[in-house]
Amino acid sequence: MHKHRMLVAYSVSLLVFAGVVLAQHTMAAIPDDQIIASAMKAAPAAIAKSATVIDVGADGKARVVRAGTNGFTCMGDNPATPGPDPMCSDANAMEWVNAWIGHQPPPPGKVGFMYMLEGGTDASNTDPFATQPTANNHWVKTGPHVMIVGAKGLLSGYPRSADPDTSVAYVMWPDTPYEHLMIPVK
Secondary structure (H helix, E strand, O other): OHHHHHHHHHHHHHHHHHHHHOOOOOHHHOOHHHHHHHHHOOOOHHHHOOOEEEEEOOOOOEEEEEOOOOOOEEEOOOOOOOOOOOEEEOHHHHHHHHHHHOOOOOOOOOOEEEEEOOOEEEEEOOOOOOOOOOOOOOEEEEOOEEEEEOOOOOOOOOOOOOOOOOOOOEEEOOOOOOOEEEEEOO
């Protein structure tokens, strides 16, 4: 149980960083049952039902809304972004997120898995740190998808275009330390 609490605390701290950088959640006024319902849309029911659910406030601080038991951490849609973007990540993916947010190399030898079954809001396909579209940062919109992160060097068989066809699997942020596989699911 102690190990699980440490994992929840670690996952929460990682998502705090993600929340601050990616546009802060403003769900504090939303009831916990609605936060949980939104977060559970990120992953299959079998994963979401046992995942830790967190809420990141406008101040960037995270709180555990519901403790989980399966090593996944989910957060609900960020209403500050233009489209649905609840996400759910395993522990390895959370370490990858922490490295990305901290502009650090991803942890070696740790492949992670993330669900975004409601889709994702627009993002640059070439700049891992872009916060808005520019004339040359290749902004893309993604539908429902899963991601495999931490597999740099293992993605050579997938499209690496700056302007990908998001209806098929492709590499996002190619040729950066944070390249990862985007796999559409609908």
